[in-house]
Amino acid sequence: MRPIGIVSILREQTPAPDRSFNFLMAAAGNNTGNLLFTHAVWEHLPGPKERIGFQFDPDKVNATCRAVVFPAANWFGAHVDLADFADRVERLDVPVTMIGLGAQDHDFTGKVDVPEGTLRFVRAVAERSRSISVRGTYTRDILARHGFRDVTVTGCPSLYQPLQPDAERRLLENAKSTLGPTLLHSTRFSARYRAFVDTPSIHLDLYRYAYRTRSDLLFQSELEEISLLVEAAKKPDIDDALIATLLDLYGAASWEELQAYLHNSARVFFDIPAWTQAMTGYGRAYGTRLHATIMALNSGVPALLVHHDSRTREVCEFADLPSLKASRAALDEDAISKSITRADFGKFLKTRGRNQETYRAFLADNGLL
Template structure:
């Protein structure tokens, strides 16, 4: 099978982009997007793959057998996928979309989608047996616009181990644990409650300063500049902006030192996995930042701040706490609260259903069908 990939991409040419803003743009504005495509490609069997849309639709028609879309929160009022819709319409290939999700600060399915986004979903519906959506709410949003050939699969990153069991061990947290956090501090308006989200973000960061935890940035440009361009005037300016947001969560010298030395960003999923495997615990608001930990066998707690993260965590059996429920953030309490038994049970139910989804859409895959010995969630 020859796959042409649209949507999220698993990697980019680091030599072609040198500045932090260029690198972030190459990921589609969120380094976590790479995890979606990385996970999906790990699951598929293919002879060749490309995501270079600049080759044009004539070559795509001639050189590939199927268009696969590694989808994210496409069902969002501000996004318009008219360009992707037009690209697919100029081909005659089947098209399979995996992991499309809705994003909103409510659970009303009446999301005002752009015409181009609606057209994209119509084309994919016409050219595939089933559309893979992230959760029941996303399915409702599509049903609201007349699209019903869907299967709730969750995100393809959930299955990236390609193994039929997913079990996370939770030993006692060490006295001086190695932790990492992730935050969504630049998307306050997407949350259920912007004021509560700001409060929780600052409390998570306060715990990170206390434990010397790394902040793994995904979209937060100031934090990315701090790790990518240390010692530059740009980093000095980014430090002042970040300090202005976090001011008061710790004494000034400790906070400034944390901002200078504990910001991280990973442009390679393999590098990200390698570093997260050294952690005892990961927590925060970024779905894929926490999913990297789960897929690496590291305990993680998801802090859900909108419909998108809540929908996925609830459907997939992931341990989570709602933004609405948090009065005070305490890292050790979050660790103790994290229960991975529902995840193991839910994964065992969803894994064969996801295999069936791929097979129904005639996508050859690498997902094993039997359990032999002790199966870990670790990526080999």
């Protein structure tokens, strides 16, 4: 049987002194959260598979693969033009399936300006598949406004990674426990974007709270901090101006103190098994990262997501992820514990089971099972 060609980032990698930092991050799509849904899609598809990369040759794929799969992200928005994907998919003769497409809209207004290249890409996929998998009803409705109606709401494929042993029992029993450390997570890319520090947000508050309480902090896309934690060549320069910004960002008194905190309490993972194993040491997880929350829940760790845009909100609503909106988030130990204690993890697990059936039916309908 010919393999399924998967258009994805690397599933995992190991940081090394001879590997450039830019390659390390780029191979994870500049956000290690991408590893979670990518890994999930690879695990969910049986039979032979091969990674064909983002610059795949359509003629070669037509000759060697039986189908093409795109593990998708929040690609339906003004921030990205996927004309190159459109050019390639339009030349494919094999079935093409997109899994987990999301719309990106900060204000949840439904007014999403989508570049023509992205519309062409989605149209080309739609013409080669039974339906398109999307992360929530919000994305479904936005796609419908652009004429795409063969859509299945599945949520993110990372939701359906196998639960760790005894995860359901631990979620239900440990939700009311105060034992174990808290893993915090927030959302940011490069600290060179000074406006992040100068603009009040739940994201900024989380970084400062984590540092103030010396809590463990998970990184996924924070380039400067990650560069301090991993072995890699050609790391980005951290000059005096950037140090000053980082000190302001965390509310730290000195660069030495901030570096010590990061080396002692920060975490970053470039492979899913290591990330999963590390989660077993935590009592709870809290913050604005969708995939950090899903990883915790799949590992049996009570977690709550602070949703802050259309992408995070729609998955919370569809999957019944324990969550609250950013304007209601209070950052102190008691408030975090109470928010998690009040969360309905039983409802999440029940909804997960029902949605997983929809997801598997989607895969089967597209000839992938």
